[in-house]
Amino acid sequence: MSACTHRWSMTNIRQGYLVVEGCFECGARSSFFSTEVTPPIDEYQEGKHFWIHLGNYQAVKFDLRCGLCGKTVGLDDMMGLMLSTCQDPDCEVARLAKREGPGAWVYVALCADSTHRAGRCVSQEGIEALNQYFNENIKAPGKKIIVVPCRMCSSIDKCRGIIIADTGLTDLDAQVLPSQRQRQRG
Protein backbone atom coordinates (compact mmCIF):
# COMPACT_ATOMS: atom_id res chain seq x y z
CA MET A 1 0.00 0.00 0.00
CA SER A 2 1.27 3.46 -0.91
CA ALA A 3 2.18 5.76 2.01
CA CYS A 4 1.67 8.82 -0.20
CA THR A 5 -1.22 11.08 0.78
CA HIS A 6 -1.58 12.02 -2.92
CA ARG A 7 -2.17 15.46 -4.34
CA TRP A 8 -4.01 14.89 -7.60
CA SER A 9 -4.20 16.99 -10.70
CA MET A 10 -5.77 16.29 -14.06
CA THR A 11 -3.52 14.92 -16.77
CA ASN A 12 -3.90 13.52 -20.27
CA ILE A 13 -6.98 15.66 -20.94
CA ARG A 14 -8.57 14.55 -24.22
CA GLN A 15 -11.28 16.31 -26.22
CA GLY A 16 -13.63 14.09 -28.17
CA TYR A 17 -17.10 12.62 -28.39
CA LEU A 18 -19.07 10.30 -26.16
CA VAL A 19 -20.72 7.87 -28.58
CA VAL A 20 -23.81 6.18 -27.15
CA GLU A 21 -25.28 3.00 -28.63
CA GLY A 22 -28.30 0.95 -27.68
CA CYS A 23 -29.24 -2.67 -28.35
CA PHE A 24 -32.73 -2.80 -29.83
CA GLU A 25 -33.05 -6.45 -28.80
CA CYS A 26 -32.46 -6.19 -25.05
CA GLY A 27 -32.45 -2.42 -24.41
CA ALA A 28 -28.87 -2.38 -23.11
CA ARG A 29 -26.92 0.83 -23.48
CA SER A 30 -23.25 1.07 -24.27
CA SER A 31 -20.92 3.98 -24.85
CA PHE A 32 -17.36 4.70 -25.83
CA PHE A 33 -15.14 7.72 -26.20
CA SER A 34 -13.93 8.71 -29.65
CA THR A 35 -11.27 11.26 -30.48
CA GLU A 36 -11.99 11.04 -34.21
CA VAL A 37 -12.99 14.30 -35.92
CA THR A 38 -16.15 12.57 -37.13
CA PRO A 39 -17.19 9.91 -34.61
CA PRO A 40 -18.45 6.55 -35.97
CA ILE A 41 -22.20 5.95 -36.33
CA ASP A 42 -22.09 2.25 -37.20
CA GLU A 43 -24.86 -0.27 -36.61
CA TYR A 44 -23.54 -3.78 -36.01
CA GLN A 45 -24.08 -7.13 -34.30
CA GLU A 46 -21.89 -8.16 -31.40
CA GLY A 47 -22.82 -11.54 -29.96
CA LYS A 48 -26.48 -11.33 -28.99
CA HIS A 49 -26.53 -7.51 -29.15
CA PHE A 50 -27.63 -5.46 -32.17
CA TRP A 51 -26.15 -2.05 -31.51
CA ILE A 52 -27.70 1.04 -33.03
CA HIS A 53 -26.32 4.55 -32.79
CA LEU A 54 -28.13 6.81 -30.29
CA GLY A 55 -25.99 9.91 -30.35
CA ASN A 56 -22.62 11.68 -30.17
CA TYR A 57 -21.96 14.22 -27.45
CA GLN A 58 -18.93 16.46 -27.11
CA ALA A 59 -17.01 15.30 -24.06
CA VAL A 60 -13.70 15.50 -22.25
CA LYS A 61 -11.77 12.64 -20.71
CA PHE A 62 -8.92 12.89 -18.26
CA ASP A 63 -6.72 10.90 -15.90
CA LEU A 64 -5.42 11.90 -12.47
CA ARG A 65 -1.75 12.20 -11.58
CA CYS A 66 -0.30 12.62 -8.10
CA GLY A 67 2.22 15.46 -7.98
CA LEU A 68 3.89 13.95 -4.90
CA CYS A 69 4.60 10.36 -5.93
CA GLY A 70 3.99 10.49 -9.69
CA LYS A 71 1.32 7.80 -9.65
CA THR A 72 -1.24 8.10 -12.48
CA VAL A 73 -4.73 6.69 -12.21
CA GLY A 74 -6.32 6.06 -15.59
CA LEU A 75 -10.00 6.86 -15.97
CA ASP A 76 -10.61 5.27 -19.35
CA ASP A 77 -13.43 3.28 -17.81
CA MET A 78 -15.37 6.44 -16.85
CA MET A 79 -17.63 7.84 -19.57
CA GLY A 80 -19.00 10.75 -17.59
CA LEU A 81 -20.23 12.15 -14.28
CA MET A 82 -23.82 12.66 -13.21
CA LEU A 83 -25.07 14.73 -10.28
CA SER A 84 -27.56 12.39 -8.62
CA THR A 85 -31.03 13.72 -7.91
CA CYS A 86 -32.35 10.22 -7.24
CA GLN A 87 -34.92 9.91 -4.46
CA ASP A 88 -35.73 6.23 -4.90
CA PRO A 89 -35.64 4.73 -1.39
CA ASP A 90 -34.59 1.41 -2.92
CA CYS A 91 -31.48 2.97 -4.49
CA GLU A 92 -28.27 2.98 -2.45
CA VAL A 93 -27.17 6.24 -4.10
CA ALA A 94 -30.30 8.04 -2.92
CA ARG A 95 -29.92 6.57 0.56
CA LEU A 96 -26.29 7.70 0.69
CA ALA A 97 -27.22 11.27 -0.28
CA LYS A 98 -29.92 11.33 2.40
CA ARG A 99 -27.54 9.97 5.06
CA GLU A 100 -24.80 12.48 4.23
CA GLY A 101 -27.07 15.53 4.48
CA PRO A 102 -27.37 18.87 2.68
CA GLY A 103 -23.64 19.69 2.41
CA ALA A 104 -22.90 16.52 0.47
CA TRP A 105 -23.29 16.24 -3.30
CA VAL A 106 -23.31 12.77 -4.78
CA TYR A 107 -21.95 12.35 -8.31
CA VAL A 108 -22.26 9.03 -10.12
CA ALA A 109 -19.29 7.99 -12.27
CA LEU A 110 -20.82 6.41 -15.37
CA CYS A 111 -19.13 3.43 -17.01
CA ALA A 112 -19.60 2.22 -20.58
CA ASP A 113 -22.01 -0.65 -19.95
CA SER A 114 -25.27 0.16 -18.21
CA THR A 115 -26.10 -3.51 -17.68
CA HIS A 116 -22.87 -4.35 -15.83
CA ARG A 117 -23.34 -7.89 -17.14
CA ALA A 118 -19.62 -8.21 -17.81
CA GLY A 119 -18.97 -7.29 -14.17
CA ARG A 120 -17.04 -4.16 -15.07
CA CYS A 121 -17.58 -0.60 -13.85
CA VAL A 122 -15.39 2.36 -12.95
CA SER A 123 -12.47 1.03 -10.89
CA GLN A 124 -12.38 1.47 -7.13
CA GLU A 125 -8.94 3.08 -7.47
CA GLY A 126 -10.43 5.61 -9.90
CA ILE A 127 -13.35 6.35 -7.59
CA GLU A 128 -11.03 6.94 -4.63
CA ALA A 129 -8.78 9.25 -6.68
CA LEU A 130 -11.80 11.22 -7.98
CA ASN A 131 -13.09 11.69 -4.43
CA GLN A 132 -9.72 12.92 -3.24
CA TYR A 133 -9.22 15.19 -6.25
CA PHE A 134 -12.55 16.99 -6.12
CA ASN A 135 -12.61 17.33 -2.33
CA GLU A 136 -9.06 18.62 -1.95
CA ASN A 137 -9.93 21.53 -4.24
CA ILE A 138 -13.14 22.58 -2.49
CA LYS A 139 -13.02 25.87 -0.57
CA ALA A 140 -16.62 26.14 0.68
CA PRO A 141 -16.78 25.10 4.36
CA GLY A 142 -18.92 22.04 5.02
CA LYS A 143 -19.18 21.08 1.36
CA LYS A 144 -18.36 17.54 0.34
CA ILE A 145 -18.29 15.79 -3.03
CA ILE A 146 -18.99 12.07 -3.03
CA VAL A 147 -18.24 10.17 -6.23
CA VAL A 148 -19.71 6.68 -6.48
CA PRO A 149 -19.58 4.09 -9.27
CA CYS A 150 -22.74 3.59 -11.33
CA ARG A 151 -22.91 -0.04 -10.21
CA MET A 152 -24.23 1.39 -6.91
CA CYS A 153 -27.42 2.62 -8.63
CA SER A 154 -30.37 0.28 -8.41
CA SER A 155 -30.81 0.85 -12.16
CA ILE A 156 -28.62 3.34 -13.97
CA ASP A 157 -31.13 3.51 -16.83
CA LYS A 158 -33.84 4.67 -14.41
CA CYS A 159 -31.67 6.70 -12.05
CA ARG A 160 -32.46 10.40 -12.05
CA GLY A 161 -29.67 12.92 -12.33
CA ILE A 162 -28.00 15.69 -14.28
CA ILE A 163 -25.28 14.40 -16.59
CA ILE A 164 -22.27 16.64 -17.14
CA ALA A 165 -22.13 16.30 -20.91
CA ASP A 166 -22.56 18.69 -23.77
CA THR A 167 -25.82 17.29 -25.02
CA GLY A 168 -29.22 18.91 -25.12
CA LEU A 169 -27.78 22.16 -23.83
CA THR A 170 -30.33 24.20 -25.68
CA ASP A 171 -33.21 22.09 -24.36
CA LEU A 172 -35.35 23.46 -21.56
CA ASP A 173 -35.98 20.09 -19.89
CA ALA A 174 -33.47 18.66 -17.45
CA GLN A 175 -30.88 16.48 -19.08
CA VAL A 176 -31.65 12.80 -18.76
CA LEU A 177 -30.33 9.54 -20.10
CA PRO A 178 -31.37 8.69 -23.68
CA SER A 179 -33.51 5.80 -22.45
CA GLN A 180 -35.33 8.12 -20.02
CA ARG A 181 -35.86 10.71 -22.74
CA GLN A 182 -37.52 8.08 -24.91
CA ARG A 183 -39.80 7.10 -22.04
CA GLN A 184 -40.71 10.71 -21.29
CA ARG A 185 -41.72 11.26 -24.90
CA GLY A 186 -43.68 8.00 -24.99
Next chain:
Amino acid sequence: MKVKELADKLGLRAINTHKDKDVEGVYISDMVSDIITGAKANCVLITLQTHKSLIAAANLVDVAMIVFVKGKNPASDVVELATKAEIGLFVSEADTWTFARKLAELGLK
Protein backbone atom coordinates in the same frame (compact mmCIF):
# COMPACT_ATOMS: atom_id res chain seq x y z
CA MET B 1 -12.34 40.42 -3.82
CA LYS B 2 -15.75 39.22 -2.64
CA VAL B 3 -18.74 38.31 -4.79
CA LYS B 4 -20.80 41.29 -3.57
CA GLU B 5 -18.01 43.80 -4.16
CA LEU B 6 -17.46 42.48 -7.67
CA ALA B 7 -21.17 42.54 -8.46
CA ASP B 8 -21.48 46.13 -7.19
CA LYS B 9 -18.47 47.38 -9.14
CA LEU B 10 -19.71 45.84 -12.38
CA GLY B 11 -23.39 46.65 -11.91
CA LEU B 12 -24.48 43.00 -12.12
CA ARG B 13 -28.05 41.94 -11.52
CA ALA B 14 -28.29 39.17 -8.90
CA ILE B 15 -30.91 36.51 -9.59
CA ASN B 16 -30.58 34.36 -6.49
CA THR B 17 -29.60 34.48 -2.85
CA HIS B 18 -26.02 33.42 -2.35
CA LYS B 19 -23.00 33.48 -0.06
CA ASP B 20 -20.47 36.29 -0.29
CA LYS B 21 -17.51 34.08 -1.20
CA ASP B 22 -14.02 35.14 -2.20
CA VAL B 23 -13.47 35.41 -5.95
CA GLU B 24 -10.01 34.22 -6.93
CA GLY B 25 -10.01 33.81 -10.69
CA VAL B 26 -11.94 33.81 -13.94
CA TYR B 27 -13.00 31.10 -16.36
CA ILE B 28 -14.95 31.49 -19.60
CA SER B 29 -16.76 28.54 -21.15
CA ASP B 30 -20.07 27.52 -22.67
CA MET B 31 -19.29 23.78 -22.54
CA VAL B 32 -20.04 21.92 -19.33
CA SER B 33 -17.47 19.19 -19.96
CA ASP B 34 -14.84 21.89 -20.38
CA ILE B 35 -15.74 23.51 -17.06
CA ILE B 36 -14.76 20.49 -14.97
CA THR B 37 -11.31 20.39 -16.53
CA GLY B 38 -10.68 24.13 -16.64
CA ALA B 39 -12.52 26.08 -13.94
CA LYS B 40 -11.00 26.38 -10.47
CA ALA B 41 -12.54 26.71 -7.03
CA ASN B 42 -13.82 30.19 -6.17
CA CYS B 43 -13.60 31.45 -9.73
CA VAL B 44 -16.18 33.57 -11.53
CA LEU B 45 -17.55 31.64 -14.48
CA ILE B 46 -18.63 33.70 -17.49
CA THR B 47 -21.00 31.95 -19.86
CA LEU B 48 -23.87 32.09 -22.29
CA GLN B 49 -24.97 28.61 -21.24
CA THR B 50 -28.07 28.44 -19.03
CA HIS B 51 -28.63 24.67 -18.93
CA LYS B 52 -28.96 22.89 -15.59
CA SER B 53 -25.87 20.80 -16.44
CA LEU B 54 -23.84 23.96 -16.05
CA ILE B 55 -24.68 24.10 -12.35
CA ALA B 56 -23.82 20.40 -11.88
CA ALA B 57 -20.39 21.10 -13.37
CA ALA B 58 -19.83 24.41 -11.55
CA ASN B 59 -20.77 22.85 -8.22
CA LEU B 60 -18.34 19.98 -8.73
CA VAL B 61 -15.39 22.37 -9.05
CA ASP B 62 -16.76 24.81 -6.44
CA VAL B 63 -17.25 27.89 -8.60
CA ALA B 64 -18.03 31.02 -6.52
CA MET B 65 -20.32 32.82 -8.94
CA ILE B 66 -21.68 32.59 -12.47
CA VAL B 67 -22.30 35.55 -14.74
CA PHE B 68 -24.64 35.05 -17.67
CA VAL B 69 -23.68 37.54 -20.35
CA LYS B 70 -25.80 39.22 -23.04
CA GLY B 71 -28.72 39.43 -20.62
CA LYS B 72 -29.45 35.69 -20.63
CA ASN B 73 -31.64 34.37 -17.83
CA PRO B 74 -31.69 30.74 -16.65
CA ALA B 75 -34.91 28.85 -15.93
CA SER B 76 -36.27 28.67 -12.40
CA ASP B 77 -35.08 25.08 -11.77
CA VAL B 78 -31.54 26.15 -12.69
CA VAL B 79 -31.71 29.07 -10.25
CA GLU B 80 -33.08 26.75 -7.56
CA LEU B 81 -30.21 24.27 -7.97
CA ALA B 82 -27.58 27.03 -7.92
CA THR B 83 -29.11 28.51 -4.76
CA LYS B 84 -28.98 25.10 -3.09
CA ALA B 85 -25.32 24.87 -4.16
CA GLU B 86 -24.67 28.38 -2.80
CA ILE B 87 -23.44 29.60 -6.18
CA GLY B 88 -24.26 33.22 -6.90
CA LEU B 89 -25.99 33.82 -10.23
CA PHE B 90 -25.76 37.19 -11.95
CA VAL B 91 -26.72 38.71 -15.29
CA SER B 92 -24.72 41.19 -17.35
CA GLU B 93 -25.98 42.89 -20.47
CA ALA B 94 -22.42 43.00 -21.83
CA ASP B 95 -21.04 40.44 -24.26
CA THR B 96 -18.36 37.98 -23.12
CA TRP B 97 -15.38 39.96 -24.38
CA THR B 98 -16.55 43.27 -22.96
CA PHE B 99 -17.31 41.68 -19.60
CA ALA B 100 -13.96 39.86 -19.49
CA ARG B 101 -12.15 43.14 -20.13
CA LYS B 102 -13.98 44.72 -17.19
CA LEU B 103 -12.84 41.89 -14.94
CA ALA B 104 -9.26 42.32 -16.10
CA GLU B 105 -9.46 46.04 -15.39
CA LEU B 106 -10.45 45.15 -11.82
CA GLY B 107 -7.31 43.05 -11.52
CA LEU B 108 -8.92 39.63 -11.78
CA LYS B 109 -7.03 37.09 -13.87
